Amino acid sequence: MAMNKHTRMSEEWERWLDASLDKGCRITDIVAAMAAAHYDAAWAEATVRERQLQRSRPTPEAAAAQAGPYRYGTPTIRHRNNTIVTSDRTVRVAMRIEQPVVAVLDDVFSPEECDGVVALARVRLQPSATLSPTTGENQVKDHRTSQGAFLDDADEPLLQRLNRRIAEIMHQPVAHGEALHVLHYGVGAEYKPHHDYFDPANPGFAGTLKRGGQRVATLIVYLNDVEEAGDTVFPKLALSIVPKKGSAVYFEYVNGDGQLDEASLHGGAPVERGEKWVATKWVRQGVFK
Numbered sequence: 001m002a003m004n005k006h007t008r009m010s011e012e013w014e015r016w017l018d019a020s021l022d023k024g025c026r027i028t029d030i031v032a033a034m035a036a037a038h039y040d041a042a043w044a045e046a047t048v049r050e051r052q053l054q055r056s057r058p059t060p061e062a063a064a065a066q067a068g069p070y071r072y073g074t075p076t077i078r079h080r081n082n083t084i085v086t087s088d089r090t091v092r093v094a095m096r097i098e099q100p101v102v103a104v105l106d107d108v109f110s111p112e113e114c115d116g117v118v119a120l121a122r123v124r125l126q127p128s129a130t131l132s133p134t135t136g137e138n139q140v141k142d143h144r145t146s147q148g149a150f151l152d153d154a155d156e157p158l159l160q161r162l163n164r165r166i167a168e169i170m171h172q173p174v175a176h177g178e179a180l181h182v183l184h185y186g187v188g189a190e191y192k193p194h195h196d197y198f199d200p201a202n203p204g205f206a207g208t209l210k211r212g213g214q215r216v217a218t219l220i221v222y223l224n225d226v227e228e229a230g231d232t233v234f235p236k237l238a239l240s241i242v243p244k245k246g247s248a249v250y251f252e253y254v255n256g257d258g259q260l261d262e263a264s265l266h267g268g269a270p271v272e273r274g275e276k277w278v279a280t281k282w283v284r285q286g287v288f289k
């Protein structure tokens with residue numbers, strides 16, 4: 001005889017659900033655990049998704065602060081000077097925009113440091129995945145036809161040195177940064193225009209937003225000279241940055257009210273000749289866990 005399936009949740013289960021979502025558990029795993037406890041699977045999935053959506057909605061006060069066009073304040077980066085001095089290297093500002101905040105920086109990594117990062121990444125490359133906005137799962141999609149690797153070895157001296165320098169350039173604590181992420185593009189590979197922040201309207205991002213909050217700024221360091229094309233493009237600014245070994249592009253896109261700057265839309269244009277290597281640092285509002 002078929003057992004009746006539960007379609008109502010006890011307070012205890014509600015607390016368990018919130019704790020699971022806090023931990024960033026995948027919806028499929030949560031639903032599987034509920035089904036094993038005799039919840040109706042379809043009902044469980046709808047309930048979990050609704051709860052996730054509810055939790056991601058801003059409070060009325062936050063929603064009011066976030067309304068309206070993006071309000072530009074003082075940039076986090078000190079890019080109004082010609083140089084940014086760090087503890088081990090002086091970086092030159094080659095170009096700056098105020099709205100949105102974008103800066104092109106020279107001499108961020110030495111040529112040897114670029115080669116060292118490529119060597120660390122080469123053995124770990126995987127086809128690039130992106131987070132699904134709906135389910136929060138990692139997925140490989142054709143809008144990102146590159147290969148990537150997170151360099152998360154905390155004991156590697158080169159990474160320690162570069163992570164500290166990057167934090168000083170970005171004027172952010174080291175602990176707010178995700179691990180350095182390296183991308184490799186062959187001929188024809190590209191990364192279609194996107195925002196680096198997570199759109200809070202997408203329930204699939206709730207899990208990653210728990211890990212230090214929203215992304216607020218990005219530094220993309222070019223690890224080689226690309227023979228032809230492969231620019232970093234900002235379609236809303238009609239701006240295109242040609243990769244140059246050791247140089248970087250910086251941009252920021254979240255202000256103190258939590259507004260998100262849509263003008264930060266950017267992508268990696270297809271490489272036409274040669275190959276392209278970049279190292280990206282994404283920085284969060286809080287400590288990245």
Ligand SMILES: O=C(O)CCC(=O)C(=O)O
Pocket residue numbers: 183191196218220230231232233266267268269278280
């Ligand atoms: O390769 C590029 O120029 C863009 C990379 C990028 O958008 C990213 O790493 O977030």
Ligand SMILES: [Fe+2]
Pocket residue numbers: 194195196266
């Ligand atoms: Fe990006």
